[in-house]
Amino acid sequence: MTPEQIKVALGSGLLSFPVTHFDAQGRFAPESYKAHVEWLAGYKAPVLFAAGGTGEFFSLRPDEIPGIVASAKEAAGETAIVSGCGYGTEIAVDIARSVEKAGADGILLLPHYLIDAPQDGLYAHIKKVCQSVGIGVMVYNRDNSVLQADTLARLCDECPNLIGFKDGTGDIGLLRQVTAKMGDRLMYLGGMPTAELFAEAYLGAGVTTYSSAVFNFVPGLANEFYVALRAGDRSTCERILVDFFYPFMAIRNRVKGYAVSAIKAGVRLQGFDAGPVRAPLVDLTDEELGMLDKLIGGQKRKV
Numbered sequence: 001m002t003p004e005q006i007k008v009a010l011g012s013g014l015l016s017f018p019v020t021h022f023d024a025q026g027r028f029a030p031e032s033y034k035a036h037v038e039w040l041a042g043y044k045a046p047v048l049f050a051a052g053g054t055g056e057f058f059s060l061r062p063d064e065i066p067g068i069v070a071s072a073k074e075a076a077g078e079t080a081i082v083s084g085c086g087y088g089t090e091i092a093v094d095i096a097r098s099v100e101k102a103g104a105d106g107i108l109l110l111p112h113y114l115i116d117a118p119q120d121g122l123y124a125h126i127k128k129v130c131q132s133v134g135i136g137v138m139v140y141n142r143d144n145s146v147l148q149a150d151t152l153a154r155l156c157d158e159c160p161n162l163i164g165f166k167d168g169t170g171d172i173g174l175l176r177q178v179t180a181k182m183g184d185r186l187m188y189l190g191g192m193p194t195a196e197l198f199a200e201a202y203l204g205a206g207v208t209t210y211s212s213a214v215f216n217f218v219p220g221l222a223n224e225f226y227v228a229l230r231a232g233d234r235s236t237c238e239r240i241l242v243d244f245f246y247p248f249m250a251i252r253n254r255v256k257g258y259a260v261s262a263i264k265a266g267v268r269l270q271g272f273d274a275g276p277v278r279a280p281l282v283d284l285t286d287e288e289l290g291m292l293d294k295l296i297g298g299q300k301r302k303v
Contacts (some may be wrong), residue, residue, distance in 0.1 A: 001080055003134075003135065005163065006080055006082070006136040006163065007136060008165055010138075011209060012029055014045060014215065014222060015049065015209060015210065016040060016045055016048055016211055016222070017048070017053060017216070019055055019264045019267050020273045022274070033068070033071055034071050041078075045079055045214070045219075046080065047079065047081070047105075049082045050069045050082070051065045051068045051069065052110075052211075054213050054260055055084065056281070057084035057086060059278035059281070062087075068083075069103065069104050082108055082138070083099035083108070086113070086165055086234055087108065089125045100134070101294075106137065107138070107185065109139050110145075111143045111145035115144065116134060119151045136161050137159070137161055137167065138164030138189070139155075139163050139165055142169055144149070148174070156182060165189070165208065172201060175205045175206075176205045190202040190248070196240075196241070198210075199229050203229060209226075212226070217266030221240065228240070248262070251292055253281065255275075260277060261283055262284060264288055269289070270296070
């Protein structure tokens with residue numbers, strides 16, 4: 001896809017990040033992963049993000065990422081695949097080029113590794129990654145990589161393939177400044193953990209879509225919420241929040257890292273052999289798995 005085509009795809013519906021499947025030895029498990037991606041693509045997700053945050057990008061070796069992207073492309077049919085990308089500038093450039101060769105339709109540039117950086121440094125980092133590839137690039141604004149609106153505007157001037165801005169800061173004031181300044185130059189994505197909890201506020205700030213982690217294991221429910229949100233059906237949104245998302249949040253908040261671990265547990269409960277999370281994350285306890293299984297309830301996968 002061209003950068004403009006992936007930009008259009010990103011704005012055309014609900015997005016998600018498939019978990020990365022591992023076998024009992026902790027190695028990437030392509031067959032189970034492809035079966036899961038194929039199932040998710042059947043729920044009309046216009047774009048899936050391979051090896052993203054929910055896909056444990058932070059625990060993957062850079063040389064594993066192209067194979068994960070290629071597997072996702074093989075299974076996804078017409079659904080576009082965007083790859084995670086990150087770390088320091090030179091590593092990020094290598095990852096970006098390798099996943100472009102593997103067939104990725106775009107990249108999501110996650111925060112650089114460890115240290116804080118000034119705006120000029122972030123500008124140089126993102127510019128170099130953008131200019132290393134021809135595919136579309138989205139930046140993920142969060143943690144130690146928070147772009148101010150003026151810096152983002154400079155990047156948009158210099159990098160035609162910078163097409164998306166994903167926010168994980170929860171700073172609605174900054175987000176609204178960005179959307180007001182950049183207008184339709186970028187596609188805007190909500191990127192808070194369990195994005196549905198923030199979706200109504202983000203919609204008011206000009207963010208029309210988001211990446212749903214729970215789409216991994218309850219895609220029908222995730223789509224129902226998204227459709228109600230976009231239709232202004234507040235009563236349906238509130239019902240789903242109360243019945244599912246707030247109880248899920250209670251499980252997610254029990255242990256640090258469960259924003260990923262609980263999603264992977266849900267995928268296993270739906271019958272996919274996704275395997276364990278990699279360290280430094282830990283898996284849910286048996287008690288917590290029972291709580292999640294009960295919560296999924298009537299959302300079980302039809303096989």
